[in-house]
Amino acid sequence: MAFWSSTSVFTSKVPRKILFMFTLSLSVTYLFYSLMSCYNSLQFPLQENYVYQGRLVTEETTFVTLREKLYSATQGFTEFTEAEKTTAVSTVKDHAEAEQRTVEWIRTQTSPTKSAAAYHTVALERERQEFSTTDSELRVNSTSDYGEKKLPQAIIIGVKKGGTRALLEALRVHPDVRAVGNEPHFFDRNYEKGLDWYRDLMPSTLEGQITMEKTPSYFVTNHAPKRIHSMARDIKLIIVVRNPVTRAISDYTQTLSKKPEIPTFEVLAFKNRTLGLIDASWSALRIGIYALHLETWMQYFPLSQMHFVSGERLIVDPAGEMAKVQDFLGLKRIVTDKHFYFNKTKGFPCLKKPEDSSTPRCLGKSKGRTHPKIDPDVIRRLHKFYKPFNMMFYQMTGQNFEWELEEDSESRSSQD
Numbered sequence: 001m002a003f004w005s006s007t008s009v010f011t012s013k014v015p016r017k018i019l020f021m022f023t024l025s026l027s028v029t030y031l032f033y034s035l036m037s038c039y040n041s042l043q044f045p046l047q048e049n050y051v052y053q054g055r056l057v058t059e060e061t062t063f064v065t066l067r068e069k070l071y072s073a074t075q076g077f078t079e080f081t082e083a084e085k086t087t088a089v090s091t092v093k094d095h096a097e098a099e100q101r102t103v104e105w106i107r108t109q110t111s112p113t114k115s116a117a118a119y120h121t122v123a124l125e126r127e128r129q130e131f132s133t134t135d136s137e138l139r140v141n142s143t144s145d146y147g148e149k150k151l152p153q154a155i156i157i158g159v160k161k162g163g164t165r166a167l168l169e170a171l172r173v174h175p176d177v178r179a180v181g182n183e184p185h186f187f188d189r190n191y192e193k194g195l196d197w198y199r200d201l202m203p204s205t206l207e208g209q210i211t212m213e214k215t216p217s218y219f220v221t222n223h224a225p226k227r228i229h230s231m232a233r234d235i236k237l238i239i240v241v242r243n244p245v246t247r248a249i250s251d252y253t254q255t256l257s258k259k260p261e262i263p264t265f266e267v268l269a270f271k272n273r274t275l276g277l278i279d280a281s282w283s284a285l286r287i288g289i290y291a292l293h294l295e296t297w298m299q300y301f302p303l304s305q306m307h308f309v310s311g312e313r314l315i316v317d318p319a320g321e322m323a324k325v326q327d328f329l330g331l332k333r334i335v336t337d338k339h340f341y342f343n344k345t346k347g348f349p350c351l352k353k354p355e356d357s358s359t360p361r362c363l364g365k366s367k368g369r370t371h372p373k374i375d376p377d378v379i380r381r382l383h384k385f386y387k388p389f390n391m392m393f394y395q396m397t398g399q400n401f402e403w404e405l406e407e408d409s410e411s412r413s414s415q416d
């Protein structure tokens, strides 16, 4: 009774208008937050599967949190086996050791008597030879010595076997892009040679032209982000990503083509196959943990300076991907579908023959190799291993690359 009477006093004292306004503002706030959460779930439809829920921002503390979440991702994911959890965690911890092991492995596999330095020389020479085919075949915008040599304003930093060569060659069709054909490996192998050495590798550019290079190993080189940042904090970074499982097989296929005696993919992929213990320290597998590598880059560069190209779409819709890349680089959309055709023999899109050239237009033999057949059970286990890292990568980039759909269609066709 007392309550009733005090309420009526309250309602009579406070004008109805104020009460109405108060209720309205509460409803609007509620509506705003509902719409926001709806927007987020539309953008990241898989997010309830993630351990890491928030979008990544550039604060130090957030990266610390992310790393913790990255570790705990292996515990929070029900599909992970105990063995896989251990492997995923050890991937992070054994990073340095893994680098070392990879070098060791390559050294012993390629030539037991050669030093690491000698190995690198051989590898560089091999790269140069491999490259010279594609470079001379595909140089479509004629090289001129006018202008001046500048440090790059944009770099394709990865990923190895993602489709980086195809992207660079398509970009070189653009009259406002000048790129060094070879991979300079400045920020990983040649840093001590200095910025003048690096600049000297670049082609001369005229006013308004962009200087570019591509070295896919930068993406997985720990000190590359810091070094690139100290050269140009406003640089644009392009990363071509591809389903990490296919990428790993492509990587392995490349090594196999040079060293046919290496163990099978299935052998190299596991520390212990019976226990299902995946060897994530094997570089072919480690490179594909994109979220982990991206985290390092995000400590130096905002997402707005990065552009992610889908390696899969670059094959099925090169013009579509090129439109987005040109927009990102602030270039006019000059490279369009008119520049591509699908070459049935090659099985890939190729560049149409430019008027001023009689050279072939497809990439060389080292691009688009036939992959060996891999045990479907191993592929399934690898998809499962990568899934939480892929989810995290989608969250970080705000892009869903839909690699899980590929897995679904693969498993459907293997059941047929």
Ligand SMILES: Nc1ncnc2c1ncn2[C@@H]1O[C@H](COP(=O)(O)OS(=O)(=O)O)[C@@H](OP(=O)(O)O)[C@H]1O
Pocket (backbone or CB within 6 Å): 159, 160, 161, 162, 163, 164, 165, 166, 216, 249, 250, 251, 253, 311, 314, 315, 348, 349, 350, 363, 366, 367, 368, 369
């Ligand atoms: N147009 C076109 N032509 C040929 N190949 C193409 C093309 N677009 C993308 N790809 C894919 O590029 C893969 C090689 O990737 P990269 O150029 O990044 O390799 S490398 O890291 O520079 O060695 C290569 O991988 P593999 O198929 O495993 O050889 C191709 O699948």
